[in-house]
Amino acid sequence: MNKNNMTITNVQEELIDEFSLFDDWMDKYEHLIELGKSLPLIDEDKKTDDKLIKGCQSKVWLQSELNNGKIVFTADSDAIITKGIVAVLIRVFSNQTPETIVNADTGFIDEIGLKEHLSPTRANGLVSMIKQMKLYAVAYQAAQK
Amino acid sequence: MFPVEKIREDFPILSREVNGHPLVYLDNAATSQKPKVVIDSIVDYYSNYNANIHRGVHSLSQEATDAYEQARKTIQNHFHIKESKEVIFTAGTTHGINIVASGFSALLNPHDEIIVSALEHHSNIVPWQMLCERTGAVLKVIPMNEQGVLLMDVYEQLLSEKTKLVFVNHISNALGIINPISEIIDKAHKAGAAVLIDGAQSCSHIQPDLQELDVDFYVTSAHKMCGPTGVGMLYGKLEWLEKLPPYQGGGEMIKEVSFEKTTYADLPHKFEAGTPNISGGIAFGTAINYLHSVGFDKIAAYEKELLDYATEELLKIEELKIYGTGAEKTSVISFNIGTIHPYDIGTIVDKLGIAVRTGHHCAQPIMDYFKIPGTVRASFSFYNTMEEVDKLVSALKRAQLMLS
Numbered sequence: 001m002n003k004n005n006m007t008i009t010n011v012q013e014e015l016i017d018e019f020s021l022f023d024d025w026m027d028k029y030e031h032l033i034e035l036g037k038s039l040p041l042i043d044e045d046k047k048t049d050d051k052l053i054k055g056c057q058s059k060v061w062l063q064s065e066l067n068n069g070k071i072v073f074t075a076d077s078d079a080i081i082t083k084g085i086v087a088v089l090i091r092v093f094s095n096q097t098p099e100t101i102v103n104a105d106t107g108f109i110d111e112i113g114l115k116e117h118l119s120p121t122r123a124n125g126l127v128s129m130i131k132q133m134k135l136y137a138v139a140y141q142a143a144q145k
Numbered sequence: 146m147f148p149v150e151k152i153r154e155d156f157p158i159l160s161r162e163v164n165g166h167p168l169v170y171l172d173n174a175a176t177s178q179k180p181k182v183v184i185d186s187i188v189d190y191y192s193n194y195n196a197n198i199h200r201g202v203h204s205l206s207q208e209a210t211d212a213y214e215q216a217r218k219t220i221q222n223h224f225h226i227k228e229s230k231e232v233i234f235t236a237g238t239t240h241g242i243n244i245v246a247s248g249f250s251a252l253l254n255p256h257d258e259i260i261v262s263a264l265e266h267h268s269n270i271v272p273w274q275m276l277c278e279r280t281g282a283v284l285k286v287i288p289m290n291e292q293g294v295l296l297m298d299v300y301e302q303l304l305s306e307k308t309k310l311v312f313v314n315h316i317s318n319a320l321g322i323i324n325p326i327s328e329i330i331d332k333a334h335k336a337g338a339a340v341l342i343d344g345a346q347s348c349s350h351i352q353p354d355l356q357e358l359d360v361d362f363y364v365t366s367a368h369k370m371c372g373p374t375g376v377g378m379l380y381g382k383l384e385w386l387e388k389l390p391p392y393q394g395g396g397e398m399i400k401e402v403s404f405e406k407t408t409y410a411d412l413p414h415k416f417e418a419g420t421p422n423i424s425g426g427i428a429f430g431t432a433i434n435y436l437h438s439v440g441f442d443k444i445a446a447y448e449k450e451l452l453d454y455a456t457e458e459l460l461k462i463e464e465l466k467i468y469g470t471g472a473e474k475t476s477v478i479s480f481n482i483g484t485i486h487p488y489d490i491g492t493i494v495d496k497l498g499i500a501v502r503t504g505h506h507c508a509q510p511i512m513d514y515f516k517i518p519g520t521v522r523a524s525f526s527f528y529n530t531m532e533e534v535d536k537l538v539s540a541l542k543r544a545q546l547m548l549s
Contacts, residue, residue, distance in 0.1 A: 025164075025496050030547060057504050057519070058488045078518060079486035080548060081493075117492075124488060 008100050011092050012108040019112035028113065032084030039087040042076040053125045053132060058082040060125035064136045070095050071140055073133060082124045085109075085117050089126070093133050098144065101137035106130060147447040152439060153528050155180040166498025169533045174318055174477050174524035175502055176368045177349055179432075183371060186431040190424040197420055213423055216430030217413075220378055223433045224363070225354040230412040231386065233379040234426050238345040239268040241364030241379035242312075244416055245341055246272040248389030249310060255281030258307040260338075262287045262295055262324065263514065264317040267507040269343050273312065282309070289514070293320040293469035297328065304336040311340045315347035319508035319522070320469025321477025323347070330360050339385065345369055349526065350448060350475045352441045361385055367425065372432030376425030379416070386412050393418040444527045448476040451525045455534045459523075462541055468511075468520055476525035479506070482541065485548045487521045493544035499537055 006014075022028040042051075042061050053060040058079035065072050073094040077083040092108065093101055109118055118126055153159050156178050161168050170178060190212070196205035198213050214229075221229045235241040253259075259273055263286050277284050285308075287300045295313075304311075311333040316323050326342055333340045341362035344353065348365045355363055362385065366377040381389070391398055391409055395418035400408040409415045436444070455478055459465055464483035481487060491503035504519040505512045512519055523537060 026547070029493065029496070033547060057491075058486060059518075079488040081489045082486075 008092060008096050008104050015088060015091065016108055016111050025113075029081065029084075032088075032114070033080050034084075035087040036077075036080045036082075036084035039076070039083055039090065040074065042074055047076065053128045057122060058124045060086060060129045062129055062132055064133070064140075066098075066140050069144075070097055071101060071137060073136075075129065077125065079124065082117070082126060085114060085126055086129065088112075088114075089129065089133070098137040098141040102134060102141060147443060147450075147527070149447070149528065149530055153530075155182070155435075156528055157181055157184070159528060163498040163500070164496050169499040169529075169536050171523040171525060171529065171533070171537060172500045172502050173349070173526040173529075174321070174346060174369075174522065176374065177371045177526055178528065179371055179373070180435050182435050183373065183428050183432050186428045187373060187424045190427055195424075198423055199414075209423060212427045213421075216426045219430035219433050223352065223437075224378075224380060225356050226380055227356055228383060231380055231383055233381065233386070233413045233416045234421050235364070235377045235379050235416075236375055236422065237366040237368070237377035238343060238364045239272075241362075241377055242269060242272050242341070242343065244379055244392040245362050245364075245381070245389070246276045247392050250276055250279050251390050252388070253280040253282045253309055256307065257282040257309045258285055258303075258305070259283070260285045260287060260300070260303050260308055260311045260333075262313045263289045263510060264293065264295065264320065264322065264324065265312075265314060265508065265510070266318050266343070266345070267509070269312060269314060270510070283307075287313070289511075292471040293317065293322045293511075294471040295324055295329075297325065300329065301332060304332060304338065306337060308333070308336050308338040311338050312343065313340075314343040314345070315353070316350070316475055316477075317469065317508070317511075318346045318477075319506040319511045319520070320471075320479050321346075321474045321524070322469050322471045323351075323473040323475060325473075326360070327358060330358055334359070346475070346477075349436075350445060355380055367429035367432060370429075370432050371435055372429040373422075373425045376422045376429050378429075383412070386416070391415050391418070395419045439527060447527050448525060451529055451531070451534065452476040452478070454531055455523065455525065455537070458534055458538045459541070462538065462545065464545075465541075468515055468517075477522060478524075479520040479522045481517060481520055482545050483549065485545065487519045489548050490521050490541065490544045493547060494537070494540040497536075497540040497543070499540050501537075 047061045051061045051063050058077055060077045062075045073090050075086045075090055077086050109115055158178050194205055194208040196209040198210040217229050217232050221232050259282055273284055285303045287295050289295050313324050313329055315326055330340045339361040342360050344363055344365040349370045361382050363380040368374040398410050398415050398418040400410050466481055468479045487503035491501055502522040
């Protein structure tokens with residue numbers, strides 16, 4: 001299936017399968033770190049404050065654009081594990097329609113065993129990142145109408 | 146030899162596992178663990194003599210009042226405070242600082258000056274900024290050097306007849322550096338300024354003699370000293386506590402009330418409005434007694450051994466840099482490994498059962514000074530072992546391997 005045409009459910013299932021291959025946490029985190037490293041960087045000069053989501057522990061930068069009715073997200077983080085999860089979230093939420101993103105849930109994070117990173121007490125910027133992605137989706141949805 | 150294995154048996158939590166590994170608790174600067182005697186004293190209070198204090202004529206209330214006031218005496222003796230009414234129970238260090246800051250808002254004039262150190266916790270910066278906004282007073286900062294040591298010559302230059310208050314932490318929470326508070330107090334007094342010392346980080350390691358220090362105010366929290374959360378102490382010299390207006394209105398802090406006029410209760414009750422944290426106050430006393438049963442001198446000597454060993458072993462890790470290298474420090478090590486983000490290190494070592502703190506430790510100005518997002522902070526207590534230091538080191542090496 002062409003990546004661009006995968007439904008959000010397909011992507012989530014693919015991720016759950018992918019992470020189920022790892023028996024122990026170390027392999028899982030190593031994979032996460034690899035995903036973080038392979039995420040395209042945002043140019044330093046584009047890491048402006050309007051794109052910054054400031055967590056107490058790590059920072060996340062998020063930008064979005066609408067391309068043929070689908071939102072393309074680009075994101076980065078200063079911590080590599082956070083960035084790995086950013087990569088996972090981008091894979092799920094990017095290239096989807098605003099409506100799909102507004103309605104999507106993040107239960108898959110729980111299923112791949114990374115729920116702890118989405119706890120607000122971690123203050124790593126990820127909870128706010130999801131909120132921000134949904135806000136972008138709502139805004140694009142409103143603009144389309 | 147320090148009987149650490151025996152002491153560990155006093156702390157129920159130390160036998161639990163985290164993520165399938167025995168807990169290695171190295172976040173003692175954030176809060177200490179509690180020995181069973183402290184936990185038991187809370188259970189005992191609620192099981193056997195729970196009652197509101199100071200007002201009841203019934204026996205239960207008397208028992209509770211006696212226990213609470215006994216705890217005040219224990220605190221008084223521990224800190225070598227002249228009179229028990231100079232001991233104010235608070236909800237913790239931050240509360241104590243706010244009582245003093247709020248009181249000073251009635252005493253300060255525009256252009257008066259307040260001096261803080263560059264090593265402060267946010268809780269020791271924000272209340273003073275708010276105070277300056279309210280009064281028009283000016284905030285000055287004692288800078289530090291690369292080792293995290295305050296520049297005392299600059300401090301002297303900052304002091305003048307305009308200085309009304311100086312506040313410095315006894316020990317920096319982010320770096321573990323012990324500040325020369327005796328010298329800071331003497332110099333401030335010569336300039337006619339009062340001094341507030343934040344003892345949150347020091348009281349688990351050092352037993353300060355507040356009369357000898359001649360300090361005007363000293364604040365601390367029970368939970369850093371093996372006691373419960375939500376309770377702490379504000380010490381103030383009698384003349385200061387009499388001069389400062391009350392912080393909160395309510396029951397307990399009044400003498401007579403009519404709709405025309407209220408007269409305030411005598412010290413310490415003037416600053417203790419409402420029903421206090423009774424079980425917490427009692428358990429605070431129990432915690433101090435427990436620490437004395439271990440012995441402060443023995444604690445200090447053993448923690449020094451832990452610090453020296455941990456420093457030596459950590460520095461064997463390639464690219465590890467320690468922040469706060471002044472000679473006078475407690476068993477706190479703040480560090481980074483290469484350019485690896487502290488959050489990543491904290492996450493990996495947590496998977497191995499090791500609790501460390503990561504981030505800016507509520508001391509962003511210090512992190513800005515070193516131009517880093519934060520550090521990893523391992524803080525040791527007398528119930529930690531040399532083997533735990535080894536576990537930390539091997540976990541860090543594993544994290545480094547994964548993250549580089």
